Amino acid sequence: MLRAARGQHQALRAKRLWNVVVFSVGGVKLAARTEDVEGVSSWAETIPVPSRTPFVQAMLKRDNHVMPVYDLAARLNRVVQGEPLLCLVARHLDGPMAICIDAAMPSLQAVNPASIRPNSSGDIESLGLVTIGAQDVAIVALQRLGR
Amino acid sequence: MSLRGRHNSAGTLVEAASFLVVRLGVNYFALPATGVRGVLTQEETGHEEAVTAAGTVYQPVDLAQRLSVVAKLCGPERRTVLYSTGHSQGAIGVEQVVGLIDIERKDCLPLPSQFQKDERDWFGGMLLHQDQLVLILNLSWVLGELSGGASVPVRLAEQLVEATSASVGGAC
Numbered sequence: 001m002l003r004a005a006r007g008q009h010q011a012l013r014a015k016r017l018w019n020v021v022v023f024s025v026g027g028v029k030l031a032a033r034t035e036d037v038e039g040v041s042s043w044a045e046t047i048p049v050p051s052r053t054p055f056v057q058a059m060l061k062r063d064n065h066v067m068p069v070y071d072l073a074a075r076l077n078r079v080v081q082g083e084p085l086l087c088l089v090a091r092h093l094d095g096p097m098a099i100c101i102d103a104a105m106p107s108l109q110a111v112n113p114a115s116i117r118p119n120s121s122g123d124i125e126s127l128g129l130v131t132i133g134a135q136d137v138a139i140v141a142l143q144r145l146g147r
Numbered sequence: 148m149s150l151r152g153r154h155n156s157a158g159t160l161v162e163a164a165s166f167l168v169v170r171l172g173v174n175y176f177a178l179p180a181t182g183v184r185g186v187l188t189q190e191e192t193g194h195e196e197a198v199t200a201a202g203t204v205y206q207p208v209d210l211a212q213r214l215s216v217v218a219k220l221c222g223p224e225r226r227t228v229l230y231s232t233g234h235s236q237g238a239i240g241v242e243q244v245v246g247l248i249d250i251e252r253k254d255c256l257p258l259p260s261q262f263q264k265d266e267r268d269w270f271g272g273m274l275l276h277q278d279q280l281v282l283i284l285n286l287s288w289v290l291g292e293l294s295g296g297a298s299v300p301v302r303l304a305e306q307l308v309e310a311t312s313a314s315v316g317g318a319c
Contacts, residue, residue, distance in 0.1 A: 047280045048173060050214040052264035059259075059280055066273070066280055068261040094260035146261065 018113050020139060022132060023088060023106035025099075026078020029137045031130065034108070036091050036142040043085035043100050055146060060087065060098040067096045070145055075124065090142035097145070111139075162252045166274075168281055169228065169241040171211050172218040175281040177248075177274065178230060178239075182286055185229040186244055192227045198238040205229045205238035208289060214269065218242050235290035248276055255283065268293055 020031040021040070046058040046069050058069040067089070073080045082103025090097045109132055116128035116139065125141040166177035167186075185200055192198055198205045211218035224243040230236065255272045271283045287293055 049262070049266070049280075049282065050174065050216055050269065051262055051266045053262050053266065056261050056263070061275075061278075061280060064275065066256075066275070068259045070261070092261065097259075097261055 016113060017110040018116075018139075020109050020111050020130075021088075021106045022109050022137065023086075024102040024104050025076055025080060026073050027081055027102065028076055028078060029132070029135055031109070031111070031132065031137045031139045032088075032090070032142045033127070033139065038089040038091050038096055040089070040101075040106055041087050043087045046098075053146075067098050069098045069100070072099045072101075072140075072145075090145065092145060093143050093147070097142075099142075163249045164252050164255060165247065165249050166281075166283070167228065167247055168245040168276060169226075169239075170243040170245055171214070171241055172216045174214075174216055175245065175276070175279050176210075176241075177276075177281045177283045178228065178286060179283075180247060182230050182232055183228060184231050184236075187227045187229065187238075189225055189227075192238070198227065198229060200229055203231070203236055205231075205236045208237040208239045210239050210241070210289060213289070230286060230290070232286050232290055232292065235287075235292055237290045239289065250274055250276070258282075 019034040021034055021037050022029060022031045023040075024030065044060060044062065046060050047066075048058050049068075051057045055071040055075050056068050057071065059066045060069050070090070070092075080100050080102055085103055086101045086106070088099045088101045088106070090099055111130050111132075116130050119126040119129045119138050121138075124138060125144050125147070127139040127141050129136050129138055131137070165180035167180050167183050168175055168177050170176075184203070184205075187198065187200075196207055198207075210216075211220065219242060220240050222242060226241055226244045228239045228241060228244070230239055255274050257272050258267060258270050268288045269282075269285060271285045273283060274281050285293075
């Protein structure tokens with residue numbers, strides 16, 4: 001019975017953990033909840049679109065689908081690094097949205113929500129700050145990026 | 148835009164929309180074909196500011212400048228499209244006329260909602276043609292029928308698209 005209770009406790013704890021994808025843009029480490037990420041693939045050439053929406057000025061075509069591109073690097077005043085660059089597809093509230101990220105392969109991390117602190121910098125829509133590998137990392141709110 | 152019934156291979160009636168596809172810089176744009184009154188070469192337009200055809204005066208429209216697109220309007224493929232919405236007319240300079248296309252209305256897609264500003268006035272939607280992304284121009288805006296500062300809010304635009312789609316199908 002004691003073992004069962006301990007198992008339940010562990011299961012509950014595991015349930016409470018947030019799974020995040022850790023990636024980087026222009027060398028800046030960022031994280032996003034896995035449920036907000038549709039996938040990561042290689043970056044492809046984008047099609048510029050005349051637009052006055054800040055950081056939304058292109059589309060990415062993949063097979064028979066096109067999706068808007070959010071220029072997160074420009075938003076952070078950075079330049080994406082490495083070759084080949086990667087494409088993170090965000091599950092945005094308005095539909096899938098492509099983001100160009102550094103070539104460094106993203107990793108998965110489990111984060112205790114209790115360790116998430118408010119992000120007071122306000123330079124990006126975020127769910128808070130978390131320390132990963134002695135580094136403060138903003139968890140980007142991909143669903144409402146640019147809203 | 149031209150809408151007409153067309154039978155597909157299965158004999159089912161499908162609604163088609165007809166567009167003139169043009170290129171400006173790296174972008175492809177679609178103009179609803181019903182408003183096209185003529186396509187002129189550089190020699191035919193001459194160096195006049197406005198073009199007069201069949202008694203109608205078409206004032207020049209600098210679409211590249213209005214869209215902030217870099218275009219070279221001096222190449223041999225440069226054409227001037229004479230266009231009328233019924234209310235307004237204009238002579239639109241383009242780098243190249245790609246051609247007329249008929250597409251099924253279901254293949255017209257709305258501009259993604261992430262595009263939130265003036266571009267919602269500029270484009271009625273988009274489509275894929277021969278592997279190219281083609282933006283469907285809103286000719287009322289192109290010809291100056293819409294005031295510059297009156298962008299349709301995204302949510303309202305979505306409601307309009309939903310309402311329109313529900314009644315007639317598609318985004319164009």
